[in-house]
Each structure stands twice: as structure tokens, then as C-alpha cells.
């Protein structure tokens with residue numbers, strides 16, 4: 072039911088026949104489900120344990136310290152204390168150069184611990200690199216699978232794609248102000264191109280199928296969840312599905328996750344190759360700032376199909 076794709080070994084080597092077959096599986100999963108679990112051999116269980124410890128350490132800091140994590144965009148900084156999501160808190164680091172440069176993570180670390188925290192900085196930087204590498208591998212596969220590799224370097228480079236890095240905690244139900252809520256995260260689709268999530272061993276992520284059924288995603292060890300967002304769905308002229316998902320906490324331990332969220336910095340325009348009689352143009356050119364802004368409005372919140380309401384033809 073849940074697509075699982077191996078992105079290790081030959082499958083991760085562009086040009087090999089294994090890569091081509093993995094690529095076709097990625098395309099099929101993204102069109103049918105809008106997400107898949109990637110099997111990935113790069114995280115040792117020690118690295119996963121270390122990053123979970125680091126997440127505990129940062130979320131254990133006093134609220135006023137976490138609230139120093141502010142951003143111009145309300146979606147990119149500290150989020151928490153929301154009555155509708157009493158178990159949830161998250162911290163964000165936004166910077167285009169995140170994948171190549173330790174500086175944004177270092178300045179976030181220094182904001183949380185003015186006297187420094189080298190091990191936190193190193194483990195987060197390691198994960199940001201790995202997750203954004205997977206984002207780049209998967210996006211390359213998607214471009215190739217549509218025969219659009221000629222646009223890949225133009226579209227998915229350090230100038231055009233920005234990575235938001237987000238750390239998240241979902242506390243055990245009963246531990247928040249609302250004793251009865253098990254809502255970790257309310258239903259939504261991501262506004263990203265792609266989202267890549269790593270979790271500790273606690274499940275809770277649920278995704279809604281096209282048929283409207285909720286399924287809980289059970290992450291195998293060392294796996295990553297790759298989800299398509301509205302930006303990529305729009306770019307693909309609706310071929311790729313951006314699934315609605317939520318987090319429901321049913322376990323006795325907190326769930327810790329971290330993820331990279333890729334955003335296109337300029338205007339997204341559907342490639343002409345993806346428009347034909349069978350696939351008439353669905354969206355006008357759009358940008359993600361505008362989409363996020365519209366999402367924040369009353370009208371955007373009510374829209375049954377956000378992208379269509381925002382920039383539908």
C-alpha cells in the first residue's frame with residue numbers, strides 16, 4: 072500500500088539501468104500517491120540516535136529561548152503553543168545556502184546556546200546535507216522521467232531553490248494543555264516542491280489517499296519520507312499529487328522529526344512539454360511567497376483546492 076523505493080547503491084547512480092528503473096518507480100509513486108518511503112543506507116543507527124538526542128536537547132530549552140528563533144515569514148521560525156495543535160512545537164532555519172554552508176545552522180545553534188554547542192551543530196549539519204542530497208536526487212529523477220533533464224540545472228540550483236530546515240516535536244497526548252487532544256499536526260498539503268522527513272522510531276504521520284482514506288505511515292529504520300508539495304504539483308501541470316497529511320499521536324513516547332522543505336525562489340511556470348490536448352494548462356505562473364500569503368488569508372484557508380483558487384487558469 073505504501074510505496075517503498077530503494078535509493079541505495081546502483082539505484083543512486085545516474086545513468087545506470089538501476090537508476091532508470093528507480094526513477095520510473097519514483098515518478099509512478101509521485102503521480103499515484105504523492106509520496107514514498109526511501110530506503111537509504113546513509114544513516115547509521117548511531118547517527119539517528121544522536122540526532123534524536125540533539126532534538127530533545129533543543130526542545131528542552133526554555134520557551135523564551137526557543138522563541139528567539141524568529142523569521143520574517145511566520146511559517147519559517149519557531150511555531151508552537153497553538154491551541155489546535157497542543158502537542159506540537161517546531162524550529163526552523165531558512166537559508167538558500169543551507170545545503171552547502173554550515174553558517175545558518177551555526178548561527179541557529181549560537182542563538183539557542185550563546186556559548187556554543189558543537190555536537191548539535193555538527194549532527195544537524197550532517198542531516199541537512201543528507202536530506203537535501205536526497206531532495207536533489209529525487210528531483211533529478213522526476214525531471215528525467217518527464218524528459219526534462221535539460222531544465223534541471225537551471226531550475227534546481229543554489230540560486231533557484233531554497234531549503235527550509237525544520238526540527239519538530241510531537242509530545243505524548245495528555246502532556247499538553249489540552250489533555251484530550253492527540254492532534255500532532257492538522258491536515259494540510261505542503262506548499263513545497265519536495266519535503267524530506269526523518270523521524271525517530273515513533274510513528275504518527277498519516278496520509279490521505281486519493282480515495283480519501285487515512286493511512287498511517289510506518290517508517291522502516293533508516294528510511295526517509297519524501298512528499299510532493301503544491302509547488303511541484305503545479306509545476307507538473309497536475310500530474311504529481313500533493314497529498315494531504317496530518318500527525319496523530321497514539322504512542323507513549325514523543326515523536327521527533329526533522330526535514331528539509333524545498334521552495335522555488337522565483338516564478339514557477341509549467342514547462343510547455345507538460346501541456347498538450349490530454350493535459351491542458353491548469354495554472355498560471357505562480358510563486359510560493361504569493362501562495363503562502365494567500366494560504367494565510369480567510370479565502371485561502373477555505374479553498375478546497377488552494378493552488379487552483381490561487382492561480383488556476
Ligand SMILES: O=C(O)CCC(=O)C(=O)O
Pocket residue numbers: 237239256261268270276316318328329
Ligand atoms: O513531522 C512530520 O512528520 C510532518 C510535518 C509536516 O507535515 C510539516 O511540517 O509540513
Ligand SMILES: [Fe+2]
Pocket residue numbers: 259260261316
Ligand atoms: Fe506537511
